[in-house]
């Protein structure tokens with residue numbers, strides 16, 4: 001990030017359309033007596049960044065696993081681009097998953113592969129039948145997007161935590177996803193590096209008009225990446241709105257999120 005003073009003003013609102021790309025309709029999921037999702041309803045529009053806040057164990061990851069069909073819902077529907085993914089078989093689900101990029105907490109890179117090999121592997125895994133030249137330019141573009149072209153031949157172990165996150169983001173981006181899921185994108189990073197990742201999330205959303213779901217405990221991340229924020233509690237959405245709306249919510253439990 002070149003000018004850290006401009007950080008806040010750089011975070012302009014993403015353009016969104018009214019068309020929901022993702023829609024949770026009355027979704028229930030329990031494990032035994034543990035009612036994790038208790039009738040969840042929310043949408044993510046095209047080009048929108050939705051932040052999911054919630055204390056540990058509130059069901060954020062379960063919601064995302066339901067979205068990508070890794071966990072079967074007990075009841076309810078989840079639409080991606082108008083298709084109810086709860087009704088799809090594994091082959092159809094795989095096609096949908098190819099539209100989704102993931103940034104996992106630790107970047108989830110293959111340690112024995114260089115950055116280039118990690119990115120090429122992801123392309124091949126997504127059945128992108130590209131020529132060698134197209135592959136090379138896709139790798140370059142993905143690395144340019146995260147400002148790390150010079151790391152192309154390095155191994156993940158040679159990179160800092162922040163760099164690994166960026167490469168993880170390049171890997172999510174290389175498949176040109178319509179949706180990106182960020183799991184604790186700023187977790188474990190120092191404040192400056194976290195801000196750089198936040199800015200990347202914003203810039204990538206603007207450049208590619210991707211829809212994003214950002215799972216985080218980090219209020220700064222929620223504030224600057226979220227066009228909309230939902231707060232999960234006891235399997236339900238306890239609050240929903242802009243970060244400002246949530247911050248000013250009158251409910252004591254929601255307020256407790258913002259107490260230092």
Ligand SMILES: Nc1ncnc2c1ncn2[C@@H]1O[C@H](COP(=O)(O)OP(=O)(O)OP(=O)(O)O)[C@@H](O)[C@H]1O
Nearest residue numbers: 031034036054055056057058059060061062063217
């Ligand atoms: N496969 C599973 N089997 C049984 N219980 C599960 C399973 N997956 C999740 N759970 C339970 O569902 C609840 C929600 O878990 P989840 O991982 O979604 O929380 P989270 O909000 O993502 O938490 P954190 O912020 O700590 O990552 C927890 O009580 C957890 O124990």
